Amino acid sequence: MKITIDRDRCCGAGQCVLAAPDVFDQDDEEGLVIVLQESPAPEQHQAVREAASVCPTATIEVTE
Numbered sequence: 701m702k703i704t705i706d707r708d709r710c711c712g713a714g715q716c717v718l719a720a721p722d723v724f725d726q727d728d729e730e731g732l733v734i735v736l737q738e739s740p741a742p743e744q745h746q747a748v749r750e751a752a753s754v755c756p757t758a759t760i761e762v763t764e
């Protein structure tokens with residue numbers, strides 16, 4: 701699995717961090733998404749898929 705993000709789309713809603721806190725974070729200034737693990741471990745995959753699906757701006761792209 702590989703995660704790519706388009707930070708220009710991120711509105712800082714934080715849904716991804718709630719869904720997968722080991723993989724996503726938000727920066728301190730603007731609250732925009734930070735990817736902590738671009739190639740997450742298998743046990744994180746379900747949480748990452750959920751994060752991508754709940755993101756309101758479709759910022760997170762997941763390649764399986």
Ligand code: SF4
Pocket residue numbers: 709710711712713714715716717726731732733754755756757758759760
């Ligand atoms: S859920 Fe989407 S819009 Fe919200 S912080 Fe995460 S990537 Fe950004």
